[in-house]
Amino acid sequence: MNRFVVNVKSRPESVMNVGLLAQSLLAGITNGLTYALIGIGLAAIFKGSRVPNAMQGEFSVVGAIVVVLLLTGHGWPYWLAILCGGLSGAILGAFIEVAFIRYMIRNAAPEDSYLLLTIGIGLSISAAVLYFFGRESHLLPGFGSDNLYIILDAVVREHVIWLIAISILLTIGLRQFYRTTSVGLKMMAASIDPVGAASIGIDVTLMRTFTFMLGGALGAAAGILITPIIPVDYMIGLQLTLKGFAAAILGGLTNPLGAAIGGLVLGIIEAMAIVGVSSSYKDVITFSLLILIMIAMPQGLLGRAGRTGG
Template sequence: MNAALFSQAVASGITNGSVYALIGLGLAVVFKGARIINVTQGEFAVVGALMAVLCLQRLGWPYPAAMAAGVASGALTGLFIDWAFVRPMLRRGANEESFLLLTIGLAFTLSAAALYFGGRSAHLLPALGGEGIVELGAATVRTHALWLVAIAAVVVLALRWFYRHTLLGLSITAASSDAPGAATVGVDVAACRRLTFLLGGGLGAIAGILVTPLTAMNYHMGIALTLKGFAAAILGGLVNPFGAIVGGLVLGLVESLALVVFPSGYKEVVAMALLILIMLLMPYGILGRAGRVGG
């Protein structure tokens, strides 16, 4: 492997890994706040991207307004799921397996809705920064990829600040760690859970909007994004949302480097095989036991 090819693979891996990290972050946020594995996380990306396409191409909205509408649609979809399905099931004492089955069913439902409203065609959004490219050492990177990584980093830092330095963020952390104890000191546990679904939906939509200028979005991409995000979250430690960032970047790099060494048809096999090996050697995730407590 020459230096140019290696550099290009690393750049591609960081770009893809940033998308996986945002999906995994949203999934881990919901799990941390509600103890629910949200299989609909990738569908939030589809909903957000298709809403942005609709507002931009059919309604003629300015691009920033279309992107904001896409993020809002993902966030509101997450909020609706909590209100219409999660809250009633909690009142009936549903267990974790029931919620997993619920989100699987909702994932197929959202995919079908995307097919109905968006059709079978794949959709693209304009690239941020146009079609420009930047030379980074031996690698050639699209300007949009740099925007993607930068926006993902800002989102992660903003979310980390929110959790650690705002009363609402600290309340969510307290409610996720000890719901009965948090309730006794006045924390609205149900409101904190709703906010985690709102955040999860928004994060998924951001990931979908950012990736759509690079990879055309269609109705059946949600499950693939969910699987990549889930792998990222597991690698980083599912109970630590920010561990998903590390997991997503590792997954993206492994995929890109596998593509350099092996034929493209083996990319997924090699990447997942290496991830299995990592989990066998580090069953608590890349960050270990200490990382599972963080976030």
């Protein structure tokens, strides 16, 4: 570990600035991929059901808490706890669709009621986490070892490399899922034209349930990936949802790939704001720039075609 200790006083100021910039850029990419995973899950649900899911961040909290309980409370193997954490997000997503969304669709509920519903469910989950697990924050062990690496003068923890790699694989895998698999194509058809899809034998209701399961699993995966870096507690779900919404809207709310790009842009802007100004103003600067971007490009970063892409 001593080989990574750097004597800052002996280094030129320009080298220090390069190192600071590289470290900030890496942090921005890491945070951006976290926002991207939340945004991808949110976009996947909206793409398949037209439901704006304002509780997407709570999937992350539930997934992370399940892994913490199974790993530290019951001594389960890490890989099995992670698998169960992902499944918990999928099961929660299916429950919400069956218990609430399906009933509201059957009764022709207005669009804004879905937003209010998911806000209420998100607050209820947050309150349940506070009641059962308290205000304590929870951390998970990092994936792999605890090694540190130097990349472009920035110190990188091994788990961050895992996070970046898994996030990229999930994004590419989701794109291929929608484009090449039978279930993915049916989910897209059911979301674009429910009546037409039903007329050719597609179970539109089942596809919508699959959509919520997919969004829940992606949200849980995001929570599991960030918990070795950022402590998870009952309050973090709302913060993740807001950043995920920003990422999804920036990239095109019906396009999971666009949400991934939007998350990266959001994370990098946020990191550069911290370097250039102050961490106290990072959200103000970040969202002000996002407003300007959306005014200039109201269809999102990928344009009109990107809003309907997969």
